[in-house]
Amino acid sequence: xxxxxxxxxxxxxxxxxxxxxxxxxxxxxxxxxxxxxxxxxxxxxxxxxxxxxxxxxxxxxxxxxxxxxxxxxxxxxxxxxxxxxxxxxxxxxxxxxxxxxxxxxxxxxxxxxxxxxxxxxxxxxxxxxxxxxxxxxxxxxx
Numbered sequence: 001x002x003x004x005x006x007x008x009x010x011x012x013x014x015x016x017x018x019x020x021x022x023x024x025x026x027x028x029x030x031x032x033x034x035x036x037x038x039x040x041x042x043x044x045x046x047x048x049x050x051x052x053x054x055x056x057x058x059x060x061x062x063x064x065x066x067x068x069x070x071x072x073x074x075x076x077x078x079x080x081x082x083x084x085x086x087x088x089x090x091x092x093x094x095x096x097x098x099x100x101x102x103x104x105x106x107x108x109x110x111x112x113x114x115x116x117x118x119x120x121x122x123x124x125x126x127x128x129x130x131x132x133x134x135x136x137x138x139x140x141x142x
Contacts, residue, residue, distance in 0.1 A: 021060045028056035028064060035074075041102065045095050045127060047077055047087075054078050080138060089136040096131065099124045 031053035038044035050068065057065035069075055069082075080086040087095075103124055107117040 024056045024060035025064070028053045028060060031056065032068070044102075045099060045131075047074070047081075047091060047095065048127070050074055050078060051081055054082065084138045085134060086138050087131055087134045087136065092131050092134075092136065096128045099128060 031049045034044060035046045035049035035053065038046035038049060054065065054068050057068060069078055071078070077088065077091055080088060103117065103121055106120065111117045
């Protein structure tokens, strides 16, 4: 094995470049940052951003993937999603409630007109439909 391939994590495969790995790391951290902002800004849903970060880390860094996968607050949600495409009912309720509250706050106190709240509201309704359409419990036969 040459020195370049020994620097590339084995789960990336031999045809992945170092540049691709760094791009995926940047994507991962960008979405971790958006997820962190979403904790404090309800108009941004946290978990979908962390799912994208988990995907990017799964292709770029075992260390960061493991950190996110075993995170004390979000790890169980990410594991449930990753292994079974499940969103627990508590996460669904929190996502929909906080998106609605964030949209309401934005619409009443920040927005200058109707167009941006309408666009954001439409996106949030679509996200809520998607989130609510996923199973809430891991199948018993899994």
